[in-house]
Amino acid sequence: MWPFSGERARRVVIAGGGTGGHLFPGVAVVEAIEQLDPSVDVAFVGSPRGIEARAIPKLGYDLELIDVPMLNGAGAAGWARGLVQLPGSGFGAMGAIKRLNPGLVVSVGGYAAGPFTMLASMRGIPCALMEQNSTPGMTNRLLGKVVDQAFVSFEKTREFFPNIPCDFVGNPVRKSLLDLAEGFEYEAPEEGREFRILIIGGSGGAASFNSKLPADFCALGEQGANLRIRHQCGRGRVAEVDGGYSDFAGEAEVVEFIDDMAEAYKWCDLLICRAGASTIAEVLVLGIPAIYVPFPHAADDHQTKNAQAIAEAGAGIMIADSDVGQGRATRLLAGLLQNPISLQNLARKARTLGRPDAATIIAQKCIEML
Ligand SMILES: CC(=O)N[C@H]1[C@@H](OP(=O)(O)OP(=O)(O)OC[C@H]2O[C@@H](n3ccc(=O)[nH]c3=O)[C@H](O)[C@@H]2O)O[C@H](CO)[C@@H](O)[C@@H]1O
Known part of the structure; x- marks a missing residue:
């Protein structure tokens, strides 16, 4: 490994x-680190293909991009291509480490986290990982063998990181949502008001929601349900999904x-969503009734x-993805629309499982590790 020179910056780098x-x-x-200690610098390292390439510049944080091949699920040809590209990713990661000079690297998983965190750890830089899911992804599983600390969102996930300190803290939620959660209490819609349904297909949209849910809502509208829909569909899908609502009796955005x-x-009365770990964490912190449709792949x-x-x-x-667009999902929805008490109960129970303190606990530990 190339020699370490000079002092490390008081900088936390989020990788992945x-x-x-x-x-x-x-x-x-x-965000929590900035609140606890504004003197700590922060930066991100990610991949040009990832959402970070669009989202982080909007938030105004420093970002280094490294081209890292996707290996998991890529098939034999994908693995072969990926292995050829890996040395280039290693050089990219080394350059980024030199430029950022991190005092702590925190992997959030995903491909770009791999080479950067691995090389940082080999250079003696303190490293941690955050795992959002109950079963860790490939990158964090590998990194669990070299980092100094893990933070997990599910108690049972600790078993994947037996050789390092592993804190069960929950999945951190962004400040805008924590601010909303303070003083927020879900209320089912009063009689006479339209019922507002928010559809979130994870950060990339959900193909089965896009192709099947509009027809379900058109059918419910025809049966007299007073609905308003907001449907997040993912990049490049607006025209197609909008078309599905052309016969919808209510308003669909x-x-x-x-x-x-x-x-x-805050707007919605009911959420229909995938079961990604971050959406779940947010819904629990707020206490919102939700129908989860896990992405089957x-x-x-x-x-x-x-x-x-x-x-x-x-x-x-x-409900299963295969039930979307079938009578079962429509009947379930029709039943929930009639039953504000059960919506209220789901919301109340959800809120008891939320972990609003996760971000602050991890931030505190990160500052100690610097
Ligand atoms: C298909 C897949 O494998 N998805 C995985 C991906 O999450 P994926 O990004 O698909 O889904 P998550 O539900 O975990 O997170 C979505 C995040 O994007 C935000 N959001 C979403 C839509 C939108 O329009 N605006 C917006 O800001 C949500 O508020 C949330 O913070 O990583 C998660 C965490 O490892 C996993 O649990 C998911 O299974």
Whole structure:
């Protein structure tokens, strides 16, 4: 390893991302660090393909981009291509470490976290990881063998990191949502007012929601339900999904991505969403009734495990992706619209599981590790 020269900066670097579910918990920790100790510098390292390339410049933080190949689920040809590209990623990561001179690296998982955190650790820089899901992804599983500390969102995830200190703290939630949670109490809509449904397909949108939910809502509208829909569909899908609502009796707004999630959560009476770890953490902190539809092809089916834990606690409803667009989902929705008490109960139970302090606990520990 190249020699370490000079003093390390009081800088925490969040490494990784790819999806919002990986990146935004890192943003939440950075926001908490800034609140606890404004003298600590922060920066992000990610991939040009990841959501960080668009989201972090908007937030005004420093960002280094490293091209890292995707290996998990890439097939034999993908692995072969990836292994050829890996040395280039290593050089990219070394350059970024030299430029940023981190005092602490925190992996949030995702491909770009791998080489950067691995090389930082080999250089003797303190490193930690945050795992959002009950079953860790490939990158964090590997990094668990070299980093100094893990933070996990599910108690049972500790078993994946037996050789390092591992704190069960929950999944950090961004400040805008914590601010909303303070003083927020879900209230089911009063009789006579339209019922507002928010559809979130994870940070990238959900194909089955896009292709099947509009028809479900058109059918409910025809049966007389007074609905208003906000449907987040992912990049490049607005025209197609908007078309699906052309016969809808109520008002439907279709958007690629929602920047202000606090406003959207506050607006809705019911959320229909995937079971990504960050969406779940946010819903629990706020206490909102939600129907979870796990993405059936997530690595190790981790979304089903995430949603099962919530459904078993009575804090949300889980239905299978194959049930979307079928009578069962429509009947379930029709039943919930008639039953404000059960919505209220789901919301109340959800809130008891929220971990609003996760970001501050991790931030505090990061500052100690610098
Ligand atoms: C398909 C897949 O494998 N997805 C994974 C991905 O999350 P993915 O990004 O798909 O989903 P998550 O639910 O975890 O997170 C979404 C995040 O994006 C935000 N958001 C979403 C939509 C929008 O319009 N605006 C917005 O800001 C949400 O508020 C949330 O913070 O990483 C998560 C964390 O490792 C995993 O649990 C998910 O299973």
